[in-house]
Each structure stands twice: as C-alpha cells, then as structure tokens.
Amino acid sequence: MKEKTAHQIAHVLIEALPYIQKFKGKTVVIKYGGNAMIDENLKHSFARDIVIMKLVGINPIVVHGGGPQIGDLLKRLGKTSEFIDGMRVTDSETMDVVEMVLGGLVNKEIVNMINMQGGKAVGLTGKDGNFIHARKINITRAGANLEDAPEIIDLGHVGEVSSIDPAVVEMLGNSDFIPVIAPIGVGKDGHSYNINADLVAGKVAEVLKAEKLILLTNIPGIMDKAGNLLTGLSLTDIDNLIEDGTISGGMIPKTRCATDALKGGVNSVHIIDGRIEHSVLLELFTDQGIGTLMLRR
C-alpha cells in the first residue's frame, strides 16, 4: 500500500470528526456473522474497530453468529443438520453443540480478540442475567391440496425472542465494558433455544433504542438482479424487492429483521461486507459509507 502523506492522514481524521460528534453517547449494535469471521487479520481489524468506537464515546454492542463454526464441529462429530427457511433444525444433541460453539468457542474468541486490542469485553448468552427470553418456533406450510390442513414443521430447539430484559447489557454498556452476545435464549421451562443471530441483533437494537444496527455478512450488501449494489432503501423498497424475488434465501430473514428494527425505532440499518478490513469504521466514519443503508421512510 502507498504511504499516506501527513495531509491525507489529517483529512481522514477530519472526515471522521462530525460522525464521532454525531454518534457520541449513542448505542450501535453490530451483528458479526460467522461468514465474516474468515481470517485472523479480519478478526483483528473487527476487534480494533469495536475498541475505537468505545474509545470515542460510542456504545458498541456485539451480537455474533457462528453458523459455519457450528457446522464444522457437527461434521467432526459425524452429525449433519438441515436448514429450513434459513434456520437450523436443532435436535437435543445439536443444541448441545450450538451452545458449546456459540456460548463457548466463538463468544470467547471474540471477547479475547477485543481484549487483546485494549478493550474490556464481556461475553454473554441470553441466559446471563436472564436476558433473552425465547419461545419455540414452528413453521407452517400450506398442504398439498387446498382442503388439506397446513403442515406444521417442528424445528426442535429453535426459538424466537419473546422478550428481552436489557438490564445486564445496559449496565455493561454504560460502563467501560463491551457486551458480546451469543444468540441463545432461555425458555420459560429453563431450556436453551437456538436463535438466528440476525433476529437477536434486531431485537437487541430495538429494545436498547440503538442509533444504528450494522449487519456484517459475506456480500457487499443488497444487490439488484444485475448485481449492482442497492442503497438508501425504504421499508416499501424492501417489501418490493422481496416480492419480486430480488431478495431471497438468507437475505430474507436479514432484511425482515432490519425492517422490524426500523419500525421499532432504530434510525438506520446497514448491511455491509465483513470481508473488507475495517468495514465497521468505513461505514461509521466516512462520507460515502459502504454497503446497503436502509431507513424508516
């Protein structure tokens, strides 16, 4: 990379200044998807971004995924899992693996990376501080014939967020700590539920009245059918893009959680490419930003 002149360095800092002023004291929820955790360099650049945010007075809350990492351990154990509508069918044995990988390996790796960059991260699952309450999800599918009753598909220990008690996250975020949240909820019965990390990030952003929700994934953002990046999308634009099939697969739950967060009071949602070094800082502190911006309009 070419050396930067002192003038260019000053310019970068000056460009960031109004954004630092605007976001100071505000909460930003960042969803760190398993597909964005692809190499050590990127993980360290992500951790540095989070530490810088905290140092300039923003309150970053990290919610992480780990789908590919769960898949790797299941494979080593000789198990496979099926996905229905983007959700992993989770039997009891799989739930144990999900809890070990998300609450253990992945959560502690992110906590450790942030701490190595000088931050003070604290890892949580939804069980800590009784924070994410979950209920079981069942999916219904229309029967083959009109007169048939809808088919109910049992996803096992897969949940959705029924409510959030933000006390523990607020307490940490309002001090020097950076909360790092694994998407595991607890049911009324005390059982663990596996929840899609986008859903948890959206609900956490809504309940904490976050300024922004940033979703890091492995694509530049929402693309049109010709492969161009779309940005400045309204709620209606997103509905239309789902309706006409432009948004499909894993991008559907992601945009649904984005629209729910916007309707719930979050000011903006961004889908950005976690494979770009310092993508979070580029989104927050530069005029052009990156990825797809969605607004409540």
Ligand SMILES: Nc1ncnc2c1ncn2[C@@H]1O[C@H](COP(=O)(O)OP(=O)(O)O)[C@@H](O)[C@H]1O
């Ligand atoms: N219009 C679209 N724009 C971008 N990605 C799309 C679109 N429609 C479907 N996708 C798919 O959605 C994927 C992102 O969802 P997903 O794999 O669930 O992400 P993550 O694992 O990061 O949560 C993309 O990699 C892409 O294959």
Ligand SMILES: CC(=O)N[C@@H](CCC(=O)OP(=O)(O)O)C(=O)O
């Ligand atoms: C119900 C369900 O599917 N849960 C996800 C939880 C992890 C996740 O969401 O990870 P990514 O963000 O990396 O995809 C799973 O088991 O893979």
